[in-house]
Amino acid sequence: MFSLRDTLANRLANHRLPKGYRIGMGIMVLCGRRPVGITTLRNSPCPESVIVHFKSLLPIDNNINQFIKTQLIAMQRLFAEGKIAVLPGTTEDLSNNPNLQILQNLNVGQCISGTTTQDQNTLFSNRNDVGDNELVVYIVATMISNVTSAIGCAAHPAGRPGAVVVQTNRRWVVAHEVGHVLGLRVHSGKSDDLMFVNAGWTNVPPDLSDNEYSTMLKSSLTRPC
Amino acid sequence: MPKTLEELRNQLSAIEPDIDMFDGIGPSEIPLLEQLLQDEEAWMASRAIFALSRIPDPKALAILSHEVSDPRPEVKVALAASVKNLKSSDANDILLKLLNDTNIGVRKFAIQAVSPNHNVSVREMLKNLEMQDPIPPIRDSAKDKLRELKLSGP
Numbered sequence: 001m002f003s004l005r006d007t008l009a010n011r012l013a014n015h016r017l018p019k020g021y022r023i024g025m026g027i028m029v030l031c032g033r034r035p036v037g038i039t040t041l042r043n044s045p046c047p048e049s050v051i052v053h054f055k056s057l058l059p060i061d062n063n064i065n066q067f068i069k070t071q072l073i074a075m076q077r078l079f080a081e082g083k084i085a086v087l088p089g090t091t092e093d094l095s096n097n098p099n100l101q102i103l104q105n106l107n108v109g110q111c112i113s114g115t116t117t118q119d120q121n122t123l124f125s126n127r128n129d130v131g132d133n134e135l136v137v138y139i140v141a142t143m144i145s146n147v148t149s150a151i152g153c154a155a156h157p158a159g160r161p162g163a164v165v166v167q168t169n170r171r172w173v174v175a176h177e178v179g180h181v182l183g184l185r186v187h188s189g190k191s192d193d194l195m196f197v198n199a200g201w202t203n204v205p206p207d208l209s210d211n212e213y214s215t216m217l218k219s220s221l222t223r224p225c
Numbered sequence: 226m227p228k229t230l231e232e233l234r235n236q237l238s239a240i241e242p243d244i245d246m247f248d249g250i251g252p253s254e255i256p257l258l259e260q261l262l263q264d265e266e267a268w269m270a271s272r273a274i275f276a277l278s279r280i281p282d283p284k285a286l287a288i289l290s291h292e293v294s295d296p297r298p299e300v301k302v303a304l305a306a307s308v309k310n311l312k313s314s315d316a317n318d319i320l321l322k323l324l325n326d327t328n329i330g331v332r333k334f335a336i337q338a339v340s341p342n343h344n345v346s347v348r349e350m351l352k353n354l355e356m357q358d359p360i361p362p363i364r365d366s367a368k369d370k371l372r373e374l375k376l377s378g379p
Contacts (some may be wrong), residue, residue: 049344102362105330107337111241142268142299144306144334147244148275149299151268154241166268168298176240199238 025215027158029172048222050079051134052178053089055126057104058139058167060093070188075175078194078205082213084222086178089134094126104141106164111145111153111183120153133221135181136162137174149201154180161221170199182216193205233257234264237272247275252282259288262300269294271303286315293319294302299329303333313342322352329360336366341374348376 028207054068076086094100109117123138130136143150154163154177163177176194194206239246261273277285292304305323308316310326354367
């Protein structure tokens with residue numbers, strides 16, 4: 001979902017308005033390449049959606065806001081190609097919670113699915129009214145694994161789906177981590193792919209295969225719109 | 226053939242890295258890693274810290290010793306977490322400064338890096354943190370580490 005006001009000017013300037021796009025449609029969701037107004041989403045043929053919340057352990061300033069917006073829009077456009085609408089949930093600033101200060105620099109251990117550290121367990125317990133089938137992306141200052149620092153990590157406690165990321169100008173890191181949470185467990189060796197092991201994507205936006213979209217659509221976290 | 230800066234930056238850009246990320250990085254990459262310490266992305270500078278800590282070379286150690294004063298906390302957190310890769314005798318002075326850092330994350334990972342082979346000054350600093358650190362989880366972490374090192378009572 002994104003605001004027309006944020007994107008319309010660029011698209012008009014480049015004559016790249018998607019078919020069906022009209023001024024005054026308000027907040028939009030892309031279904032495939034087709035923009036759909038949020039109010040009509042429930043009646044649209046877009047079959048599935050996933051709700052993603054952001055919670056920041058860093059103070060939410062302009063930089064963090066811009067980071068969230070950039071990552072979210074990049075993910076929405078990419079997932080929409082597979083007819084998955086990414087619906088933004090809440091954005092919460094957790095930086096004033098003194099109990100969480102120690103988690104701004106997070107120990108993620110091995111960062112392997114199904115294995116979490118005490119730091120991760122504590123962090124992911126802060127869901128704050130997020131629905132059971134909704135994802136939370138936590139933003140921290142640093143993530144330290146057993147061997148080095150990580151940019152993102154999708155290992156999460158059972159029943160608390162989500163991922164952790166650090167602020168970065170690599171645009172598809174959140175999409176990559178959400179892809180893991182939605183069932184894409186295998187990394188790609190091709191730099192054109194979203195699930196490339198490395199954040200140095202080429203030929204952007206990166207690609208997701210039909211099989212990968214299918215896997216995400218089968219996830220219990222993608223729900224009918 | 227020596228790596229270019231872009232090759233090295235690309236090699237260090239794994240999203241969820243494992244130890245293989247550092248394959249082939251050695252003393253000849255030290256000047257490039259020093260450049261990456263100035264990267265605009267803090268996580269990339271942090272990766273350079275980890276890479277330097279894995280190169281047993283006096284030049285790498287000298288750069289790391291200087292980084293205890295890096296203005297970016299993310300870089301100092303990486304330094305604290307990578308101290309375990311250094312010889313204990315090389316790490317004592319670095320660790321002592323990191324244990325005394327104003328940033329909570331730096332102290333958190335510096336405490337975790339303390340081993341029985343570090344010197345008495347480091348162990349004394351650990352005891353100070355257990356008693357006097359203003360942050361309860363840091364005091365708890367120091368207490369746990371002292372217990373692990375068998376330097377505290379039951």
